Amino acid sequence: MNIGEIARRAGVSRSTVSYVISGRRPVSEQTRRRIQSVIDELGYRPNASAQALKEGRTRTIGLVIPPASQRLTDMQLGFVASVVEAAARADYDVLLSPSGGDHDRSFERIATGRRADGVILMEILMEDHRVTRLQQVGVPFVTIGRTRHPEDTWWVDVAYTELVARCVDHLADLGHRRIALMNRSAELVAAGYGPGHRALRGFAEAVDRRGLHGTDVCCADNAPAGEECMERLRERHPGITALVTVNEAALPGVQRALERAGVVVPRDFSVTGVAARHWAEDFRPPMTAADVPTHDMGAAAVELLLERLATPTAPARHVLHAPPVSLRATTGPVPASSR
């Protein structure tokens, strides 16, 4: 069934049906009603492909996610959920592309097949070939995260450098002198994953500025790795009294390791860092942390993209989130024995 069929049954031309649907020109109440009743009766809806072809836009956003094979972290999931939700609110659909390496077919379809009006990219590397590719092809895009030189791209990001530095400052203020950073996985950092690098930089700078002794370790994004990592950390660096973590998925393991070692938080050991809110709140006791506002960020990414689509010549916009460190219950004064 198509618009011609509706027109035929209503005894009007196809254009009139089209105008009834779009409302872009006045139609007499009488014919409007007649046409509408035929539409309702047959349950007619315009063919999206034909509309897209004619209008030159698909009302679809491409969302490039990490290869689905590896389980998405909660933060990634938070981004996906909020992007989908924000897009739906704007009556946009979301086309998912699970793309990892180079020359991914799914990515290429979205980038060059005009299947989407614009693209949202996440898990950005400092040097990201997907960003390069999208720029080359000329598809409007917004990144969640940013590359090394983000000046004239559109992005939404978390100020990892600053947040981690704030956590270090907080610990230093509490008298801690020997602290550790639990970073994301070694592979991710090696690949040039932005948050990993920026967290490390913020840690190093703050530790240096406050004259502390800092240790940093990479840790895979899961609980067992967190447990092992925490144990190894305390074993090799028995002097540390506090942890800054940017690896939320490892948190349950960190907790387990501390519990098993009989370490009481925050009496014996302090924990803080950057995490999605529910990870911080699920920690026992609730964790003092900068809560990454995944929900706002996904929505902001969509908003930026729609703005970019509406005014293609607009200068690049960025949103850098630096949420406050929410004081909960995992940080306290350095133990007297370690002072």
Add this chain to the structure above:
Amino acid sequence: MNIGEIARRAGVSRSTVSYVISGRRPVSEQTRRRIQSVIDELGYRPNASAQALKEGRTRTIGLVIPPASQRLTDMQLGFVASVVEAAARADYDVLLSPSGGDHDRSFERIATGRRADGVILMEILMEDHRVTRLQQVGVPFVTIGRTRHPEDTWWVDVAYTELVARCVDHLADLGHRRIALMNRSAELVAAGYGPGHRALRGFAEAVDRRGLHGTDVCCADNAPAGEECMERLRERHPGITALVTVNEAALPGVQRALERAGVVVPRDFSVTGVAARHWAEDFRPPMTAADVPTHDMGAAAVELLLERLATPTAPARHVLHAPPVSLRATTGPVPASSR
């Protein structure tokens, strides 16, 4: 840039370019090469909307997920990931529709706008209006989960009734007489959520058949709820010695509650149930459970859908997964004191 532009630059007709791309008719090596080089040089890719309009198919699968506002459970996420991955392998794209209630615009776009060749639906209710709607519209679909009368729909599901019964049998064999079922949330069960109903039925039947004393409770899909629920359960039914759970998201809370109460698993208390593998393995000690093969199920759903698209007249196919209960370390003989 379009196919005409390529044709013009290569000095051939548009059809020849089209045939070079599709390979559906022989083209002389010489012109093929000339055309290909122009295509490569300009980075030309056919317009997906035009292709879809012409061919009458979009090479896109619609995936209807729960409203994104509520965090997806790991099992749901597993389905999404595996569907996306399997679709990508078949060179299909996935269009996401976060749809909850009736008359969802995003759902309607997918159902009636011919934006997708077929649809995969998850979180199916015993009476599901989305299923009805899709049948009415005539869009091919496959459900992950099934309705009350699933005979002539296409679906992939987990045999909750049977799996829960097996868990009960296992506990009965170990001598447990008073056991509890931790179901999904009360809202979900009230809404007619299939797994909730079928788990309850399997539990009731098995408990009855083995002459046990069974208690069942609903629990929200998160750790804090699991903790509270477990505590209440032990408080109100101090006699229970084992738990069957189909609520994986509550597991960390269950674990925490047991630990806080000083209950040693499986010496004092046994735990088993249905869960995605990593939840079972993350439990301490590793949990004896029927592991839901989310990965296989998503892939199977895609496979079924593609088969249905290929042969529209084929009779309905179903896949019912009944994975074995993997013996790990959370079940043991009933404590002597409770025998």
Add this chain to the structure above:
DNA sequence: TTGTATGCGTTATCAG
């Protein structure tokens, strides 16, 4: 081996 012409379902321009 290649070119010409048609139509997929829409929207919008131009006439009436």
Add this chain to the structure above:
DNA sequence: CTGATAACGCATACAA
């Protein structure tokens, strides 16, 4: 207020 018609970009039947 409404209708005829020309694109949008592509694939393919038909011609040559």
